[in-house]
Amino acid sequence: MASGAERRKRRTRPVPPVTFDEALTLGLAIQEHAAGQRVRRLTLFENMNREADSNASRALITGSFQYGITRGSYKSEHLELTPDGATATSSDTSxxxxxxxxxxxxxxxxxxxxxxxxxxxxxxxxxxxxxxxxxxxxxxxxxxxxxxxxxxxxxxxxxxxxxxxxxxxxxxxxxxxxxxxxxxxxxxxxxxxxQVIEGTVATDPVPRSAAVVDVQVRDSMSDTCFYIAPIGQPDSEERQHSDLFMGSLVEPALQEFGMRLVRADQITDPGLISKQVIEYIVRAPLVIADLSFHNPNVFYELALRHAVRKPIVQLSRVADRLPFDVREFRTVQIDTTSIYTLVPRLETYRSEIASQIRMTMESDDQGENPLTIFYPGFWSGE
Known part of the structure; x- marks a missing residue:
């Protein structure tokens, strides 16, 4: 039987809990809202329109500290930039x-x-x-x-x-x-x-998509990721785009998390398809939304997901300018301009999507979106 000390022992994470560009947002916020000076933690996060004590904010502070950008923990009264953090975030630096x-x-x-x-x-x-x-x-x-x-x-x-x-x-x-x-x-x-990640690494062979299969709604959706995407008609550019993103990027990124991907056209249960789609949007533990082509159905379904306050990862083509309401939220952007630049970068894109999935799923906070930040009284009717 393990001793009490052994049971309490935690494994040490060898890398920060967030990517560097995410952690850098904290240092940039100190530059913007406190002129690079020491600042109260609660005041800083209020100016950032974020909850100071949420799991995501705690991970941000921890990551920024571990990278060496800032001093202070998520329990500290104040946060401040390190000398290197100040250099890395100052607009006055060359x-x-x-x-x-x-x-x-x-x-x-x-x-x-x-x-x-x-x-x-x-x-x-x-x-x-x-x-x-x-x-x-x-x-x-x-x-x-x-x-x-x-x-x-x-x-x-x-x-x-x-x-x-x-x-x-x-x-x-x-x-x-x-x-x-x-x-x-x-x-x-x-x-x-x-806020926006445009992926740019060498590739393993692109895995064949196992996505086009019959899928039925299960009693439990604990392993389900619902894919909101512009589907279009068979043989349309939208369908080819969606199939490519799903099979070559999203599904491989999900593999390490043991999750199955479901897209609306794969649902084969009898009944109203719109009802079943909404069920997936509401119940799935993760939604990945491809905002390419500015498809109105995609944005409607994204808004429904915002309303249930659950995790979302956003993707988009570089060619599509994101609307203002969602532009401020982290989006993995994929450059599909040329096959000659897309193929060498496939594995980088997969890594970026997987990284966003991990950071989103590791936080048990309610999904952060425009409603939770700017209108938190939405759910109480205030």
Whole structure:
């Protein structure tokens, strides 16, 4: 029988609970609302239109602290920027100095991320399975492999370290990026906004979709992710788009979570399809919404999901400008402009989607959306 001490022992998470660009939003908020100075935690989150004591906010503070952006825990009275955090978030800092500070915080400070970078920099980035094998050999527990690799990929992408060269995604050196910054002036590294993620890694073979199967509503939806997407008519561009995203991106991203994906056209139970769709929207523990093509049905169903305050992950094509009401919420954007740029980036997109799923599902807070933030009295009729 395990001792009390053994039962109380918790495994240490080897990486922060959020991606670097997400954690950076806290530092940017301190710059915006407190002029970079020490600020009361409750006041800061009130200005951010977020609940200070929600699980998501606690993870944000913890992640920002672990990256070295801020000082203070989710129990602290005040939060403040570290010197490196101030450099990484200040608009007065030169783009190159800001990049160096962000690189140090996002990659060098974490042992696992630093080892991945040092081992693979300057080369084609291997598939996720190779990256996971490498950090497994470095002592990372199996349960954390996916999260470590996905967070590393997202962080590297945010810093501009991933670039498609000769049809393959490559992990650039810090010096390479700095040289490009000098040649081009100020790169977009300094201007990226954390709200929208535009994915840019090498790929395993694209898995064949197992999605087009008969699906019946089960008594339990504990393992269900409902996919809100523009479906369109058979052979339409919308249907081909939806099938591609579902089979090559969303389903692979869901595999590690043991969830099955259901799309409206797969529901075969007798009865009103609209009733069954609403049942999935209301009951499924996770909804992934593809906002591409600005399909009105998609936005109607997204609004219903907002009303039940449950987790949502948003996707969209880069070509589609997001409406104002949902633009402020994190969206994984997929560049479908050319097959020659899409295919090398498929695994990066999968990693970004999986990372968003993890952060969303690990928080047991009610889903954060425009209603919960700007009109919390909606449910009480106030």
């Amino acid at each position: 783009p190159s100095d800001r990049f160096v500070a962000q690189f140090g915080l996002a990659i060098e400070k974490n042992e696992i991320f630093r080892k991945l970078y040092d081992n693979f920099k300057g080369n084609r980035l291997p598939t996720a399975s190779v990256l996971k094998d490498y950090i497994l050999g470095e002592g990372v527990e199996k349960d954390f492999l996916n999260e470590c690799v996905e967070t590393f990929v997202v962080n590297a992408k945010f810093l501009g370290l991933l670039r498609t060269i000769a049809g393959a995604e490559r992990l650039l050196t810090k010096e390479h990026v700095l040289e490009d910054m000098e040649n081009l002036g100020a790169l977009a590294v300094a201007k990226r906004t954390p």
